[in-house]
Amino acid sequence: MKATYIFGAGDVRVLDAPDPKIIQPTDAIVRVTRACVCGSDLHPYHSLPSTPSGRTMGHELIGVVDEIGADVATVKPGDFVISPFAFSDGTCQFCRESLQTSCEHGAFWNAPAQGTGGAQAEAARIPLADGTLVKVPGTVDESMYAGLLTLSDVYGTGWHAAVRAGVTTGDTVAVIGDGAVGLMAVLSAKQLGAERIILMGRHQARTALGREFGATDVVAERGEEGIARVLELTGGHGARRVLEAVGHLPAYEQAVGIVRPGGIISRVGVPQYEQGELGWSFFGKNTTLTGGPAPVRAYIEQLLPAVLDGTAQPGKVFDREINLTEIPEGYAAMNGRTALKVMVRP
């Protein structure tokens, strides 16, 4: 089969790879219907040192079950499934608490020890299939692919940001970042009842989609200017909930600057920094900081109905579709911000 590998910054290639095989009785093999490129895939694309052996890529997919291991009970060949971006057994103490990203037996995609390839491929081995995969009920047609695919990562991640921040009816929410996750955070905040949603982003096509998802204000300024603008919009005090969907240090600093005393910053962008502001400017106003890798598996069943009936349109974040062989162009387009989110057709 064809699969995507990265060999260093800027060097993504589609190569022939061994077909995935059942290794554990809890595995399933899924033929990939659609995969996609994630904002977080751009981190190694920016900075991965030369890796001659290559690393597999991709952690978002929808597809059809091709084969199952002897112990798999919840899906069968022919089922249309969504795979979240982390594998989880569904039974450990953390899975039972809806924190599947900390599953005692789980793993993230493309971890070398996991021994599975990435999702940007023609097929994939899914470990812990019973805990990981969610079967989509009914008949799935192509018009539904985009929406369903967001449930593998970005929608659940934006939802996690909003849920962790405790967004509730009437709230004022600021969302930092106009990438796919930021826009999904806007949609989620709206669904959870936020009255005012301030989207911080400067890419007009994206912020326009953000307004469609529910943003009431757009702040294009960054840094001190951006902070001043949000404070001005919020009576001088800041936003009670701040959803940080970028992962770079300036976005975190922005969040600390605009959060209201007693408010919550919820981060879902994987931090590309080790240290950040935790002194008086954070502590003095009783700031809460939360978030982390989203246990999207926990949210799929809850978010699925509105996607299936069209009430929610998260699939609008995909603005380009490519063939698997065009992966290098897909990465380049997202990196150059000429595409918001790229869907991949194997």
Next chain:
Amino acid sequence: MKATYIFGAGDVRVLDAPDPKIIQPTDAIVRVTRACVCGSDLHPYHSLPSTPSGRTMGHELIGVVDEIGADVATVKPGDFVISPFAFSDGTCQFCRESLQTSCEHGAFWNAPAQGTGGAQAEAARIPLADGTLVKVPGTVDESMYAGLLTLSDVYGTGWHAAVRAGVTTGDTVAVIGDGAVGLMAVLSAKQLGAERIILMGRHQARTALGREFGATDVVAERGEEGIARVLELTGGHGARRVLEAVGHLPAYEQAVGIVRPGGIISRVGVPQYEQGELGWSFFGKNTTLTGGPAPVRAYIEQLLPAVLDGTAQPGKVFDREINLTEIPEGYAAMNGRTALKVMVRP
């Protein structure tokens, strides 16, 4: 009157000072019955650069109202009152949300702009008396002083740590620090129903008092060893609630190391650092970080009955009583850890 000033690291003196006067119609003058020395007073005692004009000290007191401004309605001369460590109007949006430390018109003690002296003195001007002071009902005798005095700071601060961490019935809680606030955090966690309370501290007299307040385990080790020990005590996963009552960076790092995936770190020790770990080791397990300067004013009425009827014995944290003129010895004793918490008799 006599009042305490600090002129630089290690240089605390009791000097003659002008008697406090009503300046605003919302002020009250309180004759100090007992004040005390706080762990946070040791920060300037360690590191304040030479300050020839001196800075007033002290932010915890109980006392008797001597005089009130024309607008003061809730206390009158002769009332026995508790003053929390921050002044607050009781009416702004933050006070109404029980976040009095962010009061729009409030201030902290000893802020130069506030124009009031410190609590380690014979008398003090209390701004915003209606919002700030709490009258103690009934007759107050000397045996009650210690318990009541803890409500001005350390008990409410330990309580805030536990409340913000969401401590609830059956919880496993780790408390970092065996100072007065750490021990009050133990007491608070116990009162909120924690089943297991691991106290991290190495001063035996203090950890013994911690056991009396409800600690079930004491971990004397620090750093990596301390982290390993707590993980061992918690089935390898860490504590769901971590109350950090120190304020130094190693204590924060300890907290990040011992918090369970999905758990909460609640800081109430004023951070003596600007930057801290916020990368994958924090984010990856969906850690929540909360806490800040405790709005102790919000908790006084709630905590007072158990102090008055003796059900709670927070006053046990005072292990030395001195006259005001002995203040230099009091600071030295706390600094040398020969006293846990020093009560001051003007």
